[in-house]
Amino acid sequence: MTADVIDGKAFAAGIREKVAGHVARLSEEHGIVPGLAVVLLGEDPASQVYVRSKGKMTREVGMKSIEHRLDAGTSEEELLSLIAELNADREVHGILVQLPLPGHLNSEAVIDAIDPAKDVDGFHISNVGKLATGQAAMVPCTPLGCLMMLREQLGDLSGLDAVVIGRSNIVGKPMAQLLLRDSCTVTVAHSRTKDLPEVAKRADIVVAAVGRPKMVTGDWIKPGATVIDVGINRVDGGLVGDCDYDSCAAVAGAITPVPGGVGPMTIACLLANTVTACCRAHGLAEPEGLTA
Ligand SMILES: Nc1nc2c(c(=O)[nH]1)N[C@@H](CN(C=O)c1ccc(C(=O)N[C@@H](CCC(=O)O)C(=O)O)cc1)CN2
Numbered sequence: 001m002t003a004d005v006i007d008g009k010a011f012a013a014g015i016r017e018k019v020a021g022h023v024a025r026l027s028e029e030h031g032i033v034p035g036l037a038v039v040l041l042g043e044d045p046a047s048q049v050y051v052r053s054k055g056k057m058t059r060e061v062g063m064k065s066i067e068h069r070l071d072a073g074t075s076e077e078e079l080l081s082l083i084a085e086l087n088a089d090r091e092v093h094g095i096l097v098q099l100p101l102p103g104h105l106n107s108e109a110v111i112d113a114i115d116p117a118k119d120v121d122g123f124h125i126s127n128v129g130k131l132a133t134g135q136a137a138m139v140p141c142t143p144l145g146c147l148m149m150l151r152e153q154l155g156d157l158s159g160l161d162a163v164v165i166g167r168s169n170i171v172g173k174p175m176a177q178l179l180l181r182d183s184c185t186v187t188v189a190h191s192r193t194k195d196l197p198e199v200a201k202r203a204d205i206v207v208a209a210v211g212r213p214k215m216v217t218g219d220w221i222k223p224g225a226t227v228i229d230v231g232i233n234r235v236d237g238g239l240v241g242d243c244d245y246d247s248c249a250a251v252a253g254a255i256t257p258v259p260g261g262v263g264p265m266t267i268a269c270l271l272a273n274t275v276t277a278c279c280r281a282h283g284l285a286e287p288e289g290l291t292a
């Protein structure tokens with residue numbers, strides 16, 4: 001079997017087009033321009049690339065991009081004071097603090113200072129709780145992108161066996177919640193899981209989000225399963241996923257490549273979340289097909 005390649009780049013472009021349509025309508029019918037504020041501390045090269053890309057795509061879909069680039073040594077007090085300003089700014093509908101933060105800062109305290117209604121990353125404890133209890137939440141962008149690709153590829157996910165490898169707050173845990181919401185039977189596996197290859201091999205859906213280059217190999221995959229590779233590992237100047245692409249693609253029914261799979265969906269879903277937050281803030285109907 002040769003797997004279908006799930007083209008995240010093309011899918012993400014389609015989402016951005018939908019977002020642009022909603023933004024145009026918000027402007028024409030209501031005179032509203034959604035605004036996204038991105039805060040970056042320090043000079044981490046990858047973070048700089050992501051933040052630049054977020055700004056560019058925000059502008060391309062017609063939204064207002066607000067960027068705050070702060071020194072790596074910025075104190076928590078200064079950062080919290082900026083967040084309070086953004087919380088109060090009516091032109092800002094979404095706020096995102098680029099992660100990882102420099103080590104002297106308490107990420108949880110920083111994230112929980114963001115108004116949950118503007119938390120377009122979906123990392124605020126209130127959004128985490130809402131997702132877990134089935135309430136309307138802001139949903140973390142990377143898992144949301146994975147869910148959209150899975151629904152597109154497989155249709156109804158109900159009853160499917162899903163194994164999420166990785167238990168991070170940013171990807172693994174919210175991914176498991178979303179799959180559960182879509183009535184999958186969900187297993188969250190991690191570095192201490194016994195017989196991990198056998199566990200993975202039972203799954204119709206494997207989501208790999210561990211941050212270990214090429215860890216998941218084809219012999220872990222049930223023939224025909226759908227493999228979503230969230231890993232972005234820089235190895236020998238190139239980019240590889242958490243899955244060994246060639247051996248997994250030889251067995252899977254469908255697979256996301258790295259690059260060009262999950263990555264581009266993250267920023268597209270961020271833009272989608274910003275439009276959703278803007279509509280909610282103004283009591284307007286939420287855009288369809290852009291939320292979980
Ligand atoms: N506050 C947040 N911080 C971080 C998040 C996040 O969702 N919110 N996610 C990641 C980084 N990230 C966005 O911030 C991100 C990662 C990767 C991509 C992407 O398009 N990747 C491309 C490859 C790009 C490359 O060559 O490096 C791909 O996979 O095709 C977009 C956004 C951590 N921090």
Ligand SMILES: [Mg+2]
Nearest residue numbers: 002003004253
């Ligand atoms: Mg096929």
